[in-house]
Amino acid sequence: MPADRRHAARVALGLLAPGLVLLAVGRPELVMYAAFGSFAGMYGRLEPPAERLRHQFHGAGMLVTGVGLGALLSAAGAGSAVLVLAVTAFATLGSLATDGLGLRPGGPFFGIFALGATASVGPDLVSPLGAVLICAGTASWCLALGVADRTERPASAARPAGLPAGAVRQAGRYLLATSAAGVVGVGLGIDHANWAMTAAAVPLAIVTAGEDPDVGAVLDRAAHRVAGTLAGLAVTAVLLLPEPRPELLAVVVIVLLFPTELFLGRHYGLALGFFTPLIMVMTELAAPSDPVALLLARGVDTLIGVAAGVAAAALVRGRRELPALSH
Incomplete structure (x- = not known):
């Protein structure tokens, strides 16, 4: 099996087992929390076992923290202003x-996605402890799968200890992009404004700390995000408008993870054609709503977010960077 397909299969298996458990106990609506835990398996792609374990452990920590904070905000009934502040702070520190930590995929995208999505779910769905246990248990299973895969790969070059040069500037881009997207989304009264903040992180994920952003590459990533999301929304409409049973929707979420991860490293726009319905379906499972309004909100939020991300990359520039910070 080629390495990329082996990796995608391992990621998919990371969600398959917990997803089947949730189906068996009659709680398909909780698959969102398992999905966030399974994203830990996306880290350490094609890396040696020890390095993969380290990166997946750190990625799992970010995801579980995001889910935990989001669940606490939901339980506290936090308003949209608090959510914008929380996601912005998490994106900046993330x-x-x-x-x-040198994580790949780079940036805090999955962490802020987990925080914003779980904070937007009603507090009666599951307790904060239950949400964390589902996410952490799934992430632990994914780490175990990574350890079991002993495929030998060349070790990557060692990274200098500490923050790389330009990390603070890059964090400033995330602060500007996510806060602007959140404020605009809330100001326009769009549901799920957290999606705009998540989308704002996407164009910045290809910016390497210490380097001036390649605006052309950022625009290309933004175009992939918009085109892939629109294609994914068409697929989502086919899935949600017939109003299938929750159990079937949970199976759809589990199935879509494999092609998402398989194409993520090959063609980002194509991967989003699978990832968008995955996240839309699991959101609908956790917080049922009008599917048409959900699709519209996702499309508008994506446009707001990518515009904010591109603007932040274009505005926060400068080749003079501070020296790397050591521990």
Whole structure:
């Protein structure tokens, strides 16, 4: 099996087992929390076992923290202003953490996605402890799968200790992009404004700390995000408008993870054609709503977010960077 398909299969298996457990106990609506835990398996792609374990452990920590904070905000009945502040702070600190740890995929995208999505779910769905246990249990299973895969791969070059040069500037881009997207989304009264903040992180994920952003590459990533999301929304409409049973929707979420991860490293826009319905379906399971309004909100939020991300990359520039910070 080629390495990328082996990796995608391992990621998919990371959600399959917990997803089947949730189906067996009659709680398909909780698959969102398992899905966030399974994203830990996306880290350490094609890396040697020891390095993969380290990166997946750190990625799992970010995801579980995001789910835990989001569940607490939901339980506290936090308003949209508090959510914008929380996601912005998490994105800024998460950027510093992921750059310092050298995580790949880079940036805090999955962490802020987990925080915003779980904070937007009603507090009666599951307790904060239950949400964390589902996410952490799934992430632990994914780490175990990573350890079991002993495929030998060349070790990557060692990274200098500490924050790379330009990490603070990169964190500033995330702060500007996510806060602007959140304020605009809330100001326009769009449901799920947290999606705009998540989308704002996407164009910045390809910016390497210490380097001036390649605006052309950022625009290309933004175009992939918009085109892939629109294609994914068409798929989502086909899935949600017939109003299938929750159990079937949970199976759809589990199935879509494999092609999402398989194409993520090959063609980002194509991967989003699978990832968008995955996240839309699991959101609908956790917080049922009008599917048409959900699709519209997702499309508008994506446009707001990518515009904010591109603007932040274009505005926060400068080649003079501070020296790398050591521990």
